[in-house]
Amino acid sequence: xxxxxxxxxxxxxxxxxxxxxxxxxxxxxxxxxxxxxxxxxxxxxxxxxxxxxxxxxxxxxxxxxxxxxxxxxxxxxxxxxxxxxxxxxxxxxxxxxxxxxxxxxxxxxxxxxxxxxxxxxxxxxxxxxxxxxxxxxxxxxxxxxxxxxxxxxxxxxxxxxxxxxxxxxxxxxxxxxxxxxxxxxxxxxxxxxxxxxxxxxxxxxxxxxxxxxxxxxxxxxxxxxxxxxxxxxxxxxxxxxxxxxxxxxxxx
Numbered sequence: 001x002x003x004x005x006x007x008x009x010x011x012x013x014x015x016x017x018x019x020x021x022x023x024x025x026x027x028x029x030x031x032x033x034x035x036x037x038x039x040x041x042x043x044x045x046x047x048x049x050x051x052x053x054x055x056x057x058x059x060x061x062x063x064x065x066x067x068x069x070x071x072x073x074x075x076x077x078x079x080x081x082x083x084x085x086x087x088x089x090x091x092x093x094x095x096x097x098x099x100x101x102x103x104x105x106x107x108x109x110x111x112x113x114x115x116x117x118x119x120x121x122x123x124x125x126x127x128x129x130x131x132x133x134x135x136x137x138x139x140x141x142x143x144x145x146x147x148x149x150x151x152x153x154x155x156x157x158x159x160x161x162x163x164x165x166x167x168x169x170x171x172x173x174x175x176x177x178x179x180x181x182x183x184x185x186x187x188x189x190x191x192x193x194x195x196x197x198x199x200x201x202x203x204x205x206x207x208x209x210x211x212x213x214x215x216x217x218x219x220x221x222x223x224x225x226x227x228x229x230x231x232x233x234x235x236x237x238x239x240x241x242x243x244x245x246x247x248x249x250x251x252x
Contacts, residue, residue, distance in 0.1 A: 001017045001018050001019050001021075001040065001041050001042075001046075002017065002018035002039055002040055003015055003016070003017060003018075003035065003039050003040065003041060004016045004017060004018055006030065006035065006036065009024070011026075011060070012024050012025065012026060013025055013026065013027060013030055015030075015035065015041075017041065023046075023049060023050075023053075024053075025049060025052075025053050025056075026052075026053070026056045026060070028052075028056055029049055029052045029053060029056060032052065033045065033048070033049065054085075054089075055085075055089050055092070055093070058080065058083045058085055058089070058093060059093055059096065059097075061083065062076060062079060062080060062093065062097065063097075063102060065079055066097075066102050066103075070107060070108045070111045070112075071103075071108065072105055072108045072134035072135065072136060073094075073103050073105050073108075073135070074134050074135040075134065076094070076097065076103055077090075077094070080093055080094070105134075105135075105136050105137070105140060106140055106144075108134070108136070109131055109136050109140050109141060109144050110144055112127070112130070112131060112134075113127055113131075113144055113145065113148065116130075117148065117152070117153075117156070121156075121160060121186055122186050122187050123153065123157070123183070123186050123187030123188035123189070124145055124148065124153060124187060124188075124189075125187035125188070125189070126186055126187025127145070127187060128141055128145060128187075129187070153188075153192070154192060154196065157183065157188055157192060157193065157196055158196050158200075160183065161179060161183070161193070161196055161197055161200060162200060164179045164182070165179070165200065170240050171207050171208075171239065171240040171241055172239075172240035172241040172242045172245060173240055173242060174239075174240030175240060176197060179193075179197065180193050180194065180197065207241075208236065208241055208245060208246065208249045209249070211235075211236055211239055211241075212232060212236065212249065212250075215231075215232045215235050215236065216228075216232060219231050219232060219235075229250065232250075233246050233247075233250070
């Protein structure tokens with residue numbers, strides 16, 4: 001079959017053949033087989049072109065997948081596997097992507113750490129576990145996490161704690177217990193959490209007054225004097241206020 005015309009259509013090329021058929025292909029294929037200079041295509045060459053088209057179809061799909069955001073080698077392998085390529089083509093794809101620096105777990109780890117620190121609320125332990133799930137080597141993870149400024153993490157933690165205290169319906173030890181556990185689950189160091197939390201002044205005066213007034217109104221018809229005071233203290237303690245806070249409020 002004679003090549004009548006080669007026309008660019010978007011990112012692909014359309015080859016018009018003398019028998020009226022057409023082939024859509026890539027510039028890589030045209031260059032690989034010198035189709036700009038060889039004006040005929042036999043059945044053997046046509047098969048090779050079709051096979052290469054399949055390969056480059058997956059290659060450029062994978063490149064597009066990577067350019068949306070950086071991917072780990074594990075993610076890219078899983079994506080390629082979904083497209084059901086042969087082991088030979090997969091090896092070829094991965095090799096080419098690495099040569100073009102499109103597979104680079106060091107760059108992925110750096111970008112992942114920066115994104116999670118700047119754009120999320122998770123801490124370093126959670127980031128570390130996430131990277132391990134991506135099959136990033138321990139050496140890369142530990143090396144990159146060691147470069148993170150711990151003062152930055154503590155400042156981020158301080159803001160998170162202050163926000164959680166402000167927005168929580170809990171008080172006292174219940175508030176502290178809840179916040180500490182939430183932040184541990186987000187990947188922050190327990191000692192850092194406790195250090196920062198204990199240095200934040202939490203004024204529960206208004207909350208205690210509100211709860212005290214409700215309890216007094218509810219219990220004063222049933223209890224009097226010391227019994228009433230004892231029951232109110234017990235209820236306030238069960239609602240999360242510390243003994244020190246309760247006694248200070250009642251004394252005042």
